[in-house]
Amino acid sequence: MTVIITDDMVDAYQRDGVVLVRGLWADWVEPLRAGVARNMANPTSQMPTLKAGEVGGFFDDYCNWSRVPEFEEAIFRSGVAEAAARLMQSGQVQLFHDHVLVKEPGTAKPTPWHTDGPYYFVEGRQTVSFWSPLDPVREASLRCVAGSHLWEKDVLPTRWMAETDFYPGAHDYMPVPDPEAEGMRILEWEMQPGDAVAFNFRTLHGARGNLAASRRRAFSLRLVGDDARYVERPGPTSPPFPGHGMTAGQRLREDWFPVLPRRPMAA
Numbered sequence: 001m002t003v004i005i006t007d008d009m010v011d012a013y014q015r016d017g018v019v020l021v022r023g024l025w026a027d028w029v030e031p032l033r034a035g036v037a038r039n040m041a042n043p044t045s046q047m048p049t050l051k052a053g054e055v056g057g058f059f060d061d062y063c064n065w066s067r068v069p070e071f072e073e074a075i076f077r078s079g080v081a082e083a084a085a086r087l088m089q090s091g092q093v094q095l096f097h098d099h100v101l102v103k104e105p106g107t108a109k110p111t112p113w114h115t116d117g118p119y120y121f122v123e124g125r126q127t128v129s130f131w132s133p134l135d136p137v138r139e140a141s142l143r144c145v146a147g148s149h150l151w152e153k154d155v156l157p158t159r160w161m162a163e164t165d166f167y168p169g170a171h172d173y174m175p176v177p178d179p180e181a182e183g184m185r186i187l188e189w190e191m192q193p194g195d196a197v198a199f200n201f202r203t204l205h206g207a208r209g210n211l212a213a214s215r216r217r218a219f220s221l222r223l224v225g226d227d228a229r230y231v232e233r234p235g236p237t238s239p240p241f242p243g244h245g246m247t248a249g250q251r252l253r254e255d256w257f258p259v260l261p262r263r264p265m266a267a
């Protein structure tokens with residue numbers, strides 16, 4: 001399948017900080033499902049994601065592309081970098097990390113509203129995450145607040161389980177809004193496996209629980225463009241990448257965060 005990123009999609013992405021890309025991974029759904037199965041059978045992180053008494057199951061793991069060959073192949077051999085370059089309006093596309101989020105049937109727990117940027121040690125205008133369901137999804141789809149990537153202040157990062165502040169210095173951030181109560185424009189779509197929501201690292205997003213009768217597997221890929229630079233945060237970031245050795249203002253080191261080949265957006 002050939003995926004075209006139109007000028008209208010680029011404009012929408014720049015304006016809203018989010019756009020739907022139908023069929024981005026359409027030719028890679030089976031390999032990505034196999035990768036998720038491999039990742040779930042051998043996770044790097046065993047951190048609990050649900051509190052005692054919360055029903056269902058929420059699997060969450062990241063930074064596995066170099067040990068999950070299906071992820072590596074999809075990332076390096078698909079047209080995802082070309083799509084990212086178009087949307088970010090960037091010459092170069094660097095891999096930041098992959099992320100798997102699986103909600104078992106009957107998981108009531110929502111993914112709380114948050115922006116990813118403040119958890120990361122990288123900042124720039126040119127960033128994109130592609131969130132892709134590997135199962136048909138409606139209620140448990142990703143939900144993004146249009147235009148939130150342009151807000152002046154970062155949204156307060158919190159620990160999802162403990163519900164505590166992620167860093168000291170909460171006054172440096174805006175409180176986490178309640179987009180529904182505050183009448184914000186929330187964009188969400190019914191999606192098929194391999195479709196992707198592209199969203200900026202600063203875009204406020206979240207997801208409902210999965211009350212459907214089937215699993216909701218999702219693969220999220222985080223990429224950065226030309227203007228992305230390493231920044232110091234007030235504490236350990238997520239992901240932490242221990243021993244990275246970078247200092248403020250540097251580009252992300254390419255031996256850890258490779259530049260992706262820009263292949264045509266077809267299988």
Ligand SMILES: O=C(O)CCC(=O)C(=O)O
Pocket residue numbers: 099101111116129131142205206207218220
């Ligand atoms: O899959 C979810 O529930 C949330 C995904 C998310 O927050 C992300 O990909 O950044």
